[in-house]
Each structure stands twice: as structure tokens, then as C-alpha cells.
Amino acid sequence: MSEYPLSVTDVLIIGAGLAGERAAIEAASQGLNVTILSLVPPRRSHSSAAQGGMQAALGNTAMGRGDSPDIHFADTVKGSDWGCDQDVARMFVEMAPVAVREAAHWGVPWTRVSTEKRIYDGEEIHEDPEKVGLITARNFGGTAKWRTCYTADGTGHALLYTTDSMVLKLGVTVHDRVEALSLIHDGERCYGAVARCLRTGNLRAYAARTTVIATGGYGRLYGVSTNAVINEGTGMAIALETGKVPLGNMEAVQFHPTGLVPSGILITEGARGDGGHLLDKNGYRFMPDYEPKKKELASRDVVSRRMIQHMRRGYGVDSPYGQHLWLDIRHLGAKHIETNLREIASICRKFRGIDPVHELIPVRPTQHYSMGGVRVNKYGQAYGLQNLFALGEAACWDLHGFNRLGGNSLAETIVSGKIVGEQIAEYTKDVSLDIRSTLIDRHVQDQADRIQKLRDRRDGTEDVFRLRHEMEEILREHVFVFRSAEPLAEAVRQLHALHERTSDIRLRGRGLGADPELSAALRLPGMVKLAYCIAKGALARTESRGSHFREDFPKRDDENWLKRTLAYWSSERNEPVLDYEPVVITESPPGDRGYGEATSGPASKK
Amino acid sequence: MEARNLTFRILRYNPETPDVKPYLQDFQLVEEPGMTLFIVLNKLREEQDPSLRFDFVCRASICGSCGMLINGKPNLACKTLTKTLPDVTTLMPLPVFKLLGDLSVDTGVWFRDVSLRTEAWIHTDEVFQPDVPEGKMDNELAQKIYEAERCIECGCCIGGCATANIKPNFIGAAGVNRVARFMMDPRDKRTEQEYFEVVGSEDGVFGCVGLMACDDNCPVGIPLRSQLAYVRRQMALAGWHMSRNKK
Numbered sequence: 022m023s024e025y026p027l028s029v030t031d032v033l034i035i036g037a038g039l040a041g042e043r044a045a046i047e048a049a050s051q052g053l054n055v056t057i058l059s060l061v062p063p064r065r066s067h068s069s070a071a072q073g074g075m076q077a078a079l080g081n082t083a084m085g086r087g088d089s090p091d092i093h094f095a096d097t098v099k100g101s102d103w104g105c106d107q108d109v110a111r112m113f114v115e116m117a118p119v120a121v122r123e124a125a126h127w128g129v130p131w132t133r134v135s136t137e138k139r140i141y142d143g144e145e146i147h148e149d150p151e152k153v154g155l156i157t158a159r160n161f162g163g164t165a166k167w168r169t170c171y172t173a174d175g176t177g178h179a180l181l182y183t184t185d186s187m188v189l190k191l192g193v194t195v196h197d198r199v200e201a202l203s204l205i206h207d208g209e210r211c212y213g214a215v216a217r218c219l220r221t222g223n224l225r226a227y228a229a230r231t232t233v234i235a236t237g238g239y240g241r242l243y244g245v246s247t248n249a250v251i252n253e254g255t256g257m258a259i260a261l262e263t264g265k266v267p268l269g270n271m272e273a274v275q276f277h278p279t280g281l282v283p284s285g286i287l288i289t290e291g292a293r294g295d296g297g298h299l300l301d302k303n304g305y306r307f308m309p310d311y312e313p314k315k316k317e318l319a320s321r322d323v324v325s326r327r328m329i330q331h332m333r334r335g336y337g338v339d340s341p342y343g344q345h346l347w348l349d350i351r352h353l354g355a356k357h358i359e360t361n362l363r364e365i366a367s368i369c370r371k372f373r374g375i376d377p378v379h380e381l382i383p384v385r386p387t388q389h390y391s392m393g394g395v396r397v398n399k400y401g402q403a404y405g406l407q408n409l410f411a412l413g414e415a416a417c418w419d420l421h422g423f424n425r426l427g428g429n430s431l432a433e434t435i436v437s438g439k440i441v442g443e444q445i446a447e448y449t450k451d452v453s454l455d456i457r458s459t460l461i462d463r464h465v466q467d468q469a470d471r472i473q474k475l476r477d478r479r480d481g482t483e484d485v486f487r488l489r490h491e492m493e494e495i496l497r498e499h500v501f502v503f504r505s506a507e508p509l510a511e512a513v514r515q516l517h518a519l520h521e522r523t524s525d526i527r528l529r530g531r532g533l534g535a536d537p538e539l540s541a542a543l544r545l546p547g548m549v550k551l552a553y554c555i556a557k558g559a560l561a562r563t564e565s566r567g568s569h570f571r572e573d574f575p576k577r578d579d580e581n582w583l584k585r586t587l588a589y590w591s592s593e594r595n596e597p598v599l600d601y602e603p604v605v606i607t608e609s610p611p612g613d614r615g616y617g618e619a620t621s622g623p624a625s626k627k
Numbered sequence: 628m629e630a631r632n633l634t635f636r637i638l639r640y641n642p643e644t645p646d647v648k649p650y651l652q653d654f655q656l657v658e659e660p661g662m663t664l665f666i667v668l669n670k671l672r673e674e675q676d677p678s679l680r681f682d683f684v685c686r687a688s689i690c691g692s693c694g695m696l697i698n699g700k701p702n703l704a705c706k707t708l709t710k711t712l713p714d715v716t717t718l719m720p721l722p723v724f725k726l727l728g729d730l731s732v733d734t735g736v737w738f739r740d741v742s743l744r745t746e747a748w749i750h751t752d753e754v755f756q757p758d759v760p761e762g763k764m765d766n767e768l769a770q771k772i773y774e775a776e777r778c779i780e781c782g783c784c785i786g787g788c789a790t791a792n793i794k795p796n797f798i799g800a801a802g803v804n805r806v807a808r809f810m811m812d813p814r815d816k817r818t819e820q821e822y823f824e825v826v827g828s829e830d831g832v833f834g835c836v837g838l839m840a841c842d843d844n845c846p847v848g849i850p851l852r853s854q855l856a857y858v859r860r861q862m863a864l865a866g867w868h869m870s871r872n873k874k
């Protein structure tokens with residue numbers, strides 16, 4: 022075995038977004054030695070991109086008066102289309118206000134209640150003078166009260182910088198530009214990870230008493246996504262590749278109707294909320310034909326579905342980047358756009374050189390959030406391997422079920438960071454550090470062999486970037502907003518073939534050091550496996566629930582499908598195996614969501 | 628209109644082959660509508676040279692990863708539209724920061740070091756009370772703190788700063804701005820003297836020559852000019868001179 026650097030730590034956290042860092046703080050404050058790995062400097066993690074805000078029932082504002090964890094709980098369960106674990110949702114809503122206040126204590130400049138004049142829906146809002154100076158909240162879809170706490174237009178940025186400042190203060194070790202390639206395990210317990218330095222390309226081993234996956238979502242599997250380009254799901258993939266740890270509800274993928282074309286940068290709902298229209302290639306406003314009542318203002322998943330439907334009928338606009346539709350806000354006038362929709366105007370100008378005062382904005386539904394992930398119990402412990410935890414978007418805790426509400430994800434990162442972080446700290450104290458060096462050697466050698474094989478394979482026929490684009494195309498074509506048996510079966514067939522083809526990749530360059538082509542080639546097989554789990558889970562689930570919409574089964578089917586998908590990938594097989602478990606219902610029996618078309622009722626074949 | 632043929636003259640350097648001196652390499656590409664440097668560089672890597680190194684994360688001018696010299700001027704590559712560029716564009720990595728390869732530099736390490744040296748976190752003895760409502764703060768103050776907090780650590784101000792280019796320990800306008808952010812925050816209980824230990828030196832505001840390249844180059848529009856002035860003013864009010872620091 023060749024030499025490699027070995028770091029030994031109590032807690033190894035893979036991922037330096039809000040979830041990973043918040044958990045690190047909890048473990049480090051209890052005196053544990055913590056090491057965090059990240060692909061990029063922590064402050065560049067995707068968490069910094071969240072602008073809207075996070076939900077917590079503080080009830081400080083006039084429009085949030087009377088709010089409570091109970092109401093937050095009801096909204097969350099309804100939003101999940103009864104697909105979440107209610108014991109988790111309960112813990113979450115109770116802790117959210119504490120987590121927000123704690124973040125304030127650490128320095129987050131939350132926007133505060135003020136008596137500045139505000140008009141909403143034609144009515145002036147009168148804040149309680151007693152509450153002035155407390156943390157304020159704004160309105161978000163799917164909530165009964167104004168509950169979304171925010172820092173101007175940079176909630177994620179402010180939260181992440183503050184959280185990271187605590188990580189600095191506590192002296193937690195952070196290794197950035199390091200990518201975890203595999204988990205070290207013996208089939209029963211996890212002992213850390215093998216990683217690759219993205220500065221030099223060298224392999225390293227990290228031995229730990231407990232290992233935590235906090236690697237965020239997998240938006241980039243779809244190619245076009247509102248997610249950062251580093252959100253490639255590799256953390257989920259290395260958990261899956263242990264053969265022991267299942268991924269939960271991978272078919273639950275959230276789409277946003279208005280991603281900017283081609284980049285996929287998010288154009289917020291505000292555009293439609295303020296009266297923006299969607300137009301097709303003929304300049305025709307089509308939404309009233311599909312949704313006469315709500316038009317452009319139907320829920321996110323509904324609008325996304327209608328847009329795709331319309332493009333399928335041949336009304337999409339052709340572009341070098343594929344088909345899209347137009348968002349038109351011109352009629353709102355320059356004054357309104359420059360003030361109320363300033364963010365949108367600036368994105369259009371910066372990234373497309375379009376002036377939305379005079380020009381149309383090219384948009385299309387775009388992957389936005391992954392509800393599925395490493396399946397963990399309510400304490401954040403992964404199924405299948407001891408000493409392994411997961412949290413944040415990488416995990417299926419499972420707070421969001423089949424649809425997450427806006428503002429509940431940032432909240433999940435710091436709330437679960439607090440709750441699960443404490444569990445990790447307690448748990449780790451009882452774990453002994455009995456790691457066999459031969460086990461570590463073997464896992465490092467496996468990765469070294471993979472790299473060497475890629476470099477040596479001169480007879481390979483596949484190009485990594487081309488394969489990757491094919492995977493993205495398959496997901497976008499067949500496992501998107503609308504799903505049905507035929508296309509899903511086609512996706513499964515194609516992904517199966519694609520997965521086999523990944524073992525035939527040939528590098529164009531020499532793949533030395535931190536070569537980016539080699540990095541891509543190392544990631545791709547895991548990404549294809551995730552894509553396969555998504556497609557296969559979606560094909561099996563013959564109902565519509567939350568964001569998972571089956572045209573051939575348009576109703577929710579609680580009788581047969583009030584359960585969570587678990588996807589396993591054992592090393593002896595070349596495809597995922599699905600299993601199921603019931604969701605935990607404690608307080609709220611399944612009912613009608615009151616929005617969207619896929620409400621409860623017996624499954625019916627159309 | 629006929630699509631333009633664009634030339635990108637890119638600095639190449641591979642740490643694997645340190646004996647090969649950095650050089651400029653030309654790449655050609657046909658312009659497409661709405662094209663940004665994010666699209667350009669990814670296309671070049673996928674279609675022409677898979678070894679090309681550069682950094683993007685958010686590709687939406689939020690994360691600060693993609694600062695580079697675009698025709699000599701520091702800016703974010705992800706928000707740079709090719710239609711604002713001439714037919715031939717030179718791309719170089721930001722100076723000051725450690726070069727990792729081609730256009731990729733280690734801004735993260737640099738900023739972490741400055742954060743540690745300026746102890747950029749809230750200093751307080753108060754213990755968090757989970758059951759007590761949060762302390763009140765005037766919203767205007769919260770907004771002011773946020774204005775300074777918006778820095779995305781892209782390094783554009785540093786890359787264009789004459790002082791930072793010659794003085795390795797200079798914390799730059801971004802560093803001073805960070806200190807100012809904590810000075811404004813009543814939750815941070817440090818005394819003025821404690822702040823000035825850090826910024827009241829040659830590595831802080833006394834190193835700055837005041838030409839304001841930093842202010843011009845900040846893609847986020849942080850008011851660096853007024854932040855530098857604010858810290859200077861506070862120091863003058865407190866009667867701080869560098870000599871006091873030098874002992």
C-alpha cells in the first residue's frame with residue numbers, strides 16, 4: 022500500500038453548508054474534536070444562495086399574530102402531502118424559534134419589526150409598538166401566518182457567514198477543496214472516509230468515531246437546476262455505495278416554474294405574484310386556458326405542469342438551449358419593476374443582458390430541491406450502518422415528505438443541526454476509536470485503483486462529459502414534472518445502460534493531479550446511480566403525491582402509498598432495489614391539502 | 628446578425644508541471660445569445676481542453692468563487708456577458724492569492740486567515756437563553772450591519788489593490804469592512820482599543836494609500852470608501868495613532 026496522510030478525529034462532518042456547520046458547532050462545544058470537509062471554502066456552500074428566508078413561529082408581526090408551533094406543524098404536514106414523519110415535524114416546529122433566536126445571539130442581522138408604513142393587499146399593516154425591534158417575518162406560499170424570518174434579500178448568506186464565524190471561533194478544523202470519495206466501513210460500522218484533495222489530487226484518509234453526511238442536494242443531476250454547480254449528490258452516492266445505507270424517497274423532486282434560461286437561476290414567484298404573465302411562442306397567454314381561476318398564480322407544481330404541457334403541444338420557443346416559454350412583466354411598468362421587482366430586473370440584466378421593462382424573460386420549469394436523501398431516523402442516524410449520521414438537504418429526516426414548503430429548508434438546516442448535532446455529540450462519547458489500519462488501507466487502495474484504471478484505460482470509448490449530458494437529458498425528458506409509466510420505464514432502461522457505460526470512460530487528458538476531467542469521471546458513476554434510484558422509485562410509485570405527479574395515476578393513494586421508498590444498491594448488483602416503510606403519523610390523519618389537483622381519493626386510472 | 632467568433636486568451640499554469648512557466652493560450656468559440664463567461668469556460672473545458680481549471684459554485688454572483696481579471700479588471704466571471712466583451716478577451720487569475728492552476732486561486736484560505744486575525748465573530752460573555760425572547764434591535768441598524776455583511780469574499784477589491792499586491796499581510800478593504808461590521812454591532816462587546824489593535828496598523832488602514840481601486844472593483848457594491856472612512860474616523864475620535872500600537 023502506498024503512503025497516504027491519515028487524520029484522526031472524533032467527528033468527521035462531510036459538508037460545510039449550514040447543516041454541517043451547525044452540527045459541528047454543537048459537537049465542538051461539547052469538547053469533541055471535529056473535522057469538516059468541503060469541496061469549496063465553507064462560505065461558498067450552496068446555503069449562501071438562499072434569499073427568501075426561514076420559517077419559525079415567532080409570531081412577532083401583525084400578520085403573524087397568534088402563530089404557534091401547532092400551526093407551523095399543520096402547514097408542514099399538509100405541505101408534505103402527509104408524506105413526512107410527524108414526530109420529526111413536531112420536534113422541528115418546536116425548536117425552530119429557539120434556533121432563530123440563537124442565530125440572532127450569534128450575530129445574524131435579522132430584519133426587525135418596524136413601524137415603517139407597509140401596505141399589503143390594499144390594507145395598511147399596523148405593527149404592535151411593543152414588538153418593534155423583534156425579529157420580523159414575511160409571507161411565503163403554503164403558510165397560514167406570516168412566519169418566514171429573513172435578512173433583507175440575503176438570508177442564507179447572513180446565516181452561513183454567522184454560523185461559520187462560530188466554527189472559526191471554536192477552532193473547528195476545516196479542510197476545504199477536499200472531496201469525500203467513499204465511506205470506510207466493514208458492513209456494520211462506519212469508520213470515516215477516503216477523500217481526494219482537489220488542490221493536488223492526492224488521496225487521504227479520515228478516521229472518525231462518527232461520520233456525518235451533510236453534502237446538500239443533487240440538483241445538478243438534472244443539468245439545469247437552481248442549485249449551485251457543486252450540488253452533485255456525491256454524499257448521497259457514497260452512502261448508497263456502501264450497499265447498506267438506503268436512500269429515502271428519491272423520486273420526490275421539487276421543480277420551480279421560472280428558472281431563467283439557460284442558466285437556471287431562480288426568478289422568484291414575486292414576478293407572477295405581482296401580475297406577471299406567461300406567454301408562448303406566439304405571444305399568447307396560455308395559463309387561463311388551463312387554470313381559469315388561479316391562472317399564473319396556481320401553486321408551483323401546478324404551474325410547472327401546465328408549462329410543460331403547453332410546450333409539449335408545440336408552443337415552446339426554440340433556442341440554442343432548448344425549448345422555453347416567456348415571462349412577461351413589461352405591462353407592470355418601469356416604476357414597479359425598478360422598485361418592487363428590483364432583484365428580478367438585476368438578474369435579467371446581469372445574466373441575460375435583457376431589460377425586462379421592454380423585453381420578455383425566457384423561463385422554464387427547473388429542478389429546485391431534493392426532498393429525498395440518506396434515510397435517517399429522528400435522531401439523524403443513518404439506516405444500515407452504525408456511527409453514521411446525515412442531515413440537511415442530503416438527508417431524508419423526513420420533514421418534507423413529498424413537497425417542502427418555502428422557508429422550511431433553511432430552518433431544517435439549523436434546527437436539525439442543533440437537534441442532530443446534540444445527538445451526535447452524546448453518541449460519539451460512547452464510541453471507541455477501534456479502527457483497523459488494514460481496513461483503511463483497503464478502502465484507500467480501492468480508490469487508488471479506480472483512479473489508476475481511469476488513467477490507464479486507453480481503449481475506452483465513452484466521454485465523461487457526453488455521458489453526463491445524456492444522464493441529464495434522460496432525467497429532463499422522462500423523470501420531470503410529469504411522469505407516467507412509459508417514459509419512466511424508458512428512463513430506467515436508458516439509465517441502466519448508461520450505468521454500464523460509465524465503466525468504459527476514457528479520459529481525453531492525462532488525468533494527473535487535481536485534473537477536473539478526472540474529478541468528473543470519479544463522480545459520474547455515483548450520480549448515475551442516484552438518477553437510477555429517482556427513476557425507478559418514480560416508476561414504482563403509482564400515485565400522485567406532492568411534487569411527484571403521475572399522469573396515469575393523478576390521485577393520491579393513501580391506501581397503498583402512505584409509505585416511504587427506500588432504495589438500496591448492493592455491491593453484487595448493477596441496479597437499485599426498492600423497499601418501503603410506513604410514514605409516522607402521530608397527530609394529523611391524511612386529509613385534503615386544499616391546493617393542487619392531486620388531492621386524496623382512491624387511485625384511479627385515467 | 629452574424630454570430631461573432633470570440634477569442635479567449637487564457638493564462639495556463641499546471642502545478643503538476645512546475646517547470647513549465649505560466650503562458651497564455653488562445654481558445655476560439657462562436658458567441659451565442661445570453662452567453663456568459665460561465666458558459667464559455669465550461670464549453671471550453673468540455674469541448675476543447677478538459678484540463679482547464681477555474682472555479683464556479685453558484686454561477687449567480689452570490690458565492691464569490693469566480694473572481695478573475697477580465698481584460699485586466701477584477702470582476703465576477705459568472706455575471707460577465709460576452710456581449711460586453713471585445714472579440715479578443717484576456718482572462719487571468721486574480722493576483723495576491725495563491726495560484727492553484729489556470730484561473731483558480733485560493734481566495735478561501737486568504738479570507739479565512741483574515742477572519743481569524745480580525746477575530747471576525749461576536750465577542751460576548753452573555754449566554755444564550757433559549758426561553759427568552761431575542762434582544763431588540765433597531766431595524767435600521769440591522770440593515771446597516773447587513774450592508775457590510777453582504778461582502779461575498781470574491782477578492783476583487785484585493786486583486787486590484789496596490790497595497791495588497793506588495794504587502795502580504797495587508798487585510799485590504801474587505802478586511803477593514805469586516806471589522807467595521809463588528810464595530811457597528813452592539814452584540815459585540817469588544818472595546819474600541821481591541822478593534823484598533825487589528826485595523827490600526829500597517830496591515831490595516833495605515834497601509835491603505837486611498838486610491839479607491841477597491842471601491843471601483845467591488846461587484847456587490849459594498850461602500851468600501853465609506854467603510855474605510857468610518858474606521859478612520861472612529862480611530863481619530865479615540866485618539867488612536869499607529870505609534871501607540873507599535874510600543
Ligand SMILES: Cc1cc2nc3c(=O)[nH]c(=O)nc-3n(C[C@H](O)[C@H](O)[C@H](O)COP(=O)(O)OP(=O)(O)OC[C@H]3O[C@@H](n4cnc5c(N)ncnc54)[C@H](O)[C@@H]3O)c2cc1C
Pocket residue numbers: 035036037038039040041058059060061063066067068069070071072073074075076176177199200201202235236237238247248249251252255256287389390412413414415427428429430431432434
Ligand atoms: C436558489 C435557491 C434558493 C433557496 N432559497 C431558500 C429559502 O429562501 N428558504 C429555504 O428555506 N430554503 C431555500 N433553499 C433551499 C436551501 O437553501 C438548501 O436546501 C440548504 O441551504 C441546504 O443546506 P445544506 O447544508 O444541507 O447543504 P449545502 O449548503 O448545499 O452544503 C453542502 C456542503 O457539502 C459539501 N460537499 C458536497 N459533496 C461533498 C463531498 N463529496 N465531499 C466533501 N464535501 C462535499 C459542499 O462543499 C458544501 O459545503 C433555496 C435553494 C435554492 C437552490
Ligand code: SF4
Pocket residue numbers: 784787788789790791799800834835836837838839840841842
Ligand atoms: S483604497 Fe486602500 S484598500 Fe482600497 S485599493 Fe487603495 S490601497 Fe487598497
Ligand code: SF4
Pocket residue numbers: 777778779780781782783784785800801804844845846847848849851
Ligand atoms: S468587499 Fe466587495 S470586492 Fe471585496 S471581497 Fe467583498 S464583495 Fe468582493
Ligand code: FES
Pocket residue numbers: 682683684685686687688689690691692693694703704705706
Ligand atoms: S460563481 Fe458564485 S459568484 Fe460567480
